[in-house]
Amino acid sequence: MLLDLIVENARVVTMDPARPSATSLGVLGGRIVGLDDEIAGLDARQRLDARGSTIVPGFNDAHCHTTWFGLTLAEIDLGDLHTLPDAYARLEDGARSVGDDEWILGTGFNHHEYGGRYPDIAELDRIGAGRPLFIRQTSGHSALANTEALRRAGVFEPGFETPTGGVIRRDDDGNPTGLVEETAQSLIQDLLRPYSQEEIGAALDRGTRQYAAEGITSFTEAGIAGGWIGHSPVEVAAYQRARAAGQLHARAQLMPAMDVLHEVPAHADDGFGIGLDLGMRSGFGDDYLSLGPVKIFLDGALSGETAAMREVYCTHTDKRGYFQGDPDEMAALIRNAYRSGWAVAVHALGDAAVDLAVDTITESQKLYGPPVMPSRIEHAAVVHPELLPRLRDAQIAVTPQAAFFDNIGDGVAKSIGPERAAMTFRGRSFVDGGVLMAGTSDRPCAEGSPLRGMQAFVDRKTKSGAVFGSAAECLTPYQALNAYTVAAAETTGCADRKGTLTPGKLADFVVLAESPLDAGDIASIGILATAVGGEFTYSSGALDA
Known part of the structure; x- marks a missing residue:
């Protein structure tokens, strides 16, 4: 042979x-x-x-944003800067190559690196010189826009209403500061979308070439086709085209955003519920390109204090973050997607959101039976001890990001305090407790190298050199490698063909x-x-x- x-x-x-x-x-x-x-x-x-x-x-990165990452590689990167004058200078330099009516696009801004400060909208207006300017924060849960971008989004129109689950921050006089949070970002993103299949293919080529150089052979795209994380309603077709063109250098599992699921007029006996046209559901595809769980957002991010918490953040007397919709209505969406044959990937960082996610997924499993692949809690940041056996028994996977320790760890620890930090982005207690935990990056929201992610799981070091939360949560090197291989394969429903x-x-x-x-x-x-x-x-x- x-x-x-x-x-x-x-x-x-x-x-x-x-x-x-x-x-x-x-x-x-x-x-x-x-x-x-x-x-x-x-x-x-x-x-x-x-x-x-x-x-x-x-290596299998079970939660990342590859199209978005590939697009950022062609944008003005602020990720290595720490002062606002430096950020303004780099934006000015990048703006020189942008046409008179083109968008100035930036990426990688992290207010924790700037002492919690944000750019002055007047400076963004000056740099834009009449052109729209839009900068994505590293978390993905907020962005910065200048006045022209906000004007084009209709923010100054009479009767304007901010989308449910989003916020446009304003000063004491009611004027926008330029900070746009959560679902409100779609107001501006919709002016840039949909991206063409050619643009998405080029982004996938750039992004997955870097993946290959970092040892990544599989990844899960955590939200496509709709919401504020999608790039085109034909994003699956763009992936298919990229694969055929040799632009997809790793195996891809795609999570449709909940926004794109709709009632399907199947036969009444099917009890089909909601889904995609043609009846495609979790698991459709092949070993190289397939559909994973449906992505559902419950809350925001710890870094911007938009994650829904049981108690107030330490930096405020009345701020607990917020859900991105009515909790009962979101729970009903999860149940409907689940009964329709979808595994669910529920974005939940704050402990109030994690509570709702665990309750709803376990209830769905009791009502409708086991999922076609593991249902998941994306990020699963603040997890109280009593939830660990429930996660294990329900076989719900979790995807905490160790890479967050470095880029937002110090800020998050300050926001939530030491008691909650000790149970945030857990590692060892998940593994020892029998909870399925996959290695993930949330790139480009954090450093994406799996080897760096493994090291972060092992030492949990923040940028200041402190250990985030509790040293008892540190993994062994074997457990960290297992997270990016065996556990990631199990989490994505591929343990029969990947991971070992x-x-x-x-x-x-x-x-x-x-x-x-x-x-x-x-x-x-x-x-x-x-x-x-x-x-x-x-x-x-x-x-x-």
Whole structure:
């Protein structure tokens, strides 16, 4: 038998307890066909000498925003700045290449890096010079707009009403400050959307090329086609087109936004409820491109204090954040989507929102049976101890982002105080408590490298060097690697074909300069090569003959 690929002289960390390690693996037809003695004496069309490097299963980022990330790579990036004068200067420099009636688009602003301050709308007007200017915050839950952008969005029209679940911040005189929160962002985004399939394809190409260089072989796009996170009503078609054009360099699972589900006039006996045209539901697709859960927002973000909390934030005497709609109505939406055959991915950060998510998902499962793939709580930030056994027993997956410790950890700790911080973005208590926890980044809202995410799970260090919350929540290196491989595969309903380097599973793997299980600094490990289905999507050149 002639295999497609044999990788030898490697330290293979399979993540499969039945066979934890190997020194070689063989690939045929995009799948692993054997390890070590199982491929002894066989030849292959391609052989790779790993030269003692480490091979682990491909990394799976189970919650990110890839189209959005790819678009930011072509926008004015403020992510590395810390003072407003520097931000103004970079915006001015970028604006010079923008036409007279074109939008000036920025990304990566994080008010925590600026001492909690936001740009002055008068400065944004000056930089815009009559052109609309729009800057996305790193959290994705708020944005900054100048007066021209707000004018085009109709904010100054008589009788204007802010969308439910959103806020346009105003000064004491009632004038907009430029800060636009949550669903109100759609007022401006709708002036830019829909993006063309060509634009989305180019964004996916840029974004997933970087994914490949970071060892990512699979990802879940956490919201498409509608709401403030979608980019086009034909976003699935854009993904299909990108795949056909060779612009999609990792496997993709897509979460439709709840906004795009609608009543489907199926036969009354079907009890179909809500869904997409043609009856597509969670699980539709193939190993490379498929539909995942439906994405439903309950609240906002901790960084902007819009996440719905049981008690007030420490920085205010009356602010608890807010739900993005009537809680009873949102719970009814979740139940309706679930009974219609969808797994649900419920965005909930504040403890009040997490409470509602757990209650509604467990109720839905009792009413309508097990989901087609695990239902999930996206971010699952502030989780009280009594919810841990409920999450475990209901097999609800959670997706906390360890990368948040660095970019917003200090600010969040101040906002919610030490008692709540100790149960925020948990790690070890999820794992030890039997709760399914996937590795995720929420990119571009935070650093997206899985190796950096693993290191953050292990040390939980904030930008100031403090340990976020509690050191008792730190993971071991093995648990951190498991989150981005085995647990991510289980969370996305793909455990039968991803997550471990087991014969019969997809040949998705990463070649690393060191093992993350015993490296001093996981984040600094070099990525030597990445393979999807045995085809290399990235090579550093270090292993070339």
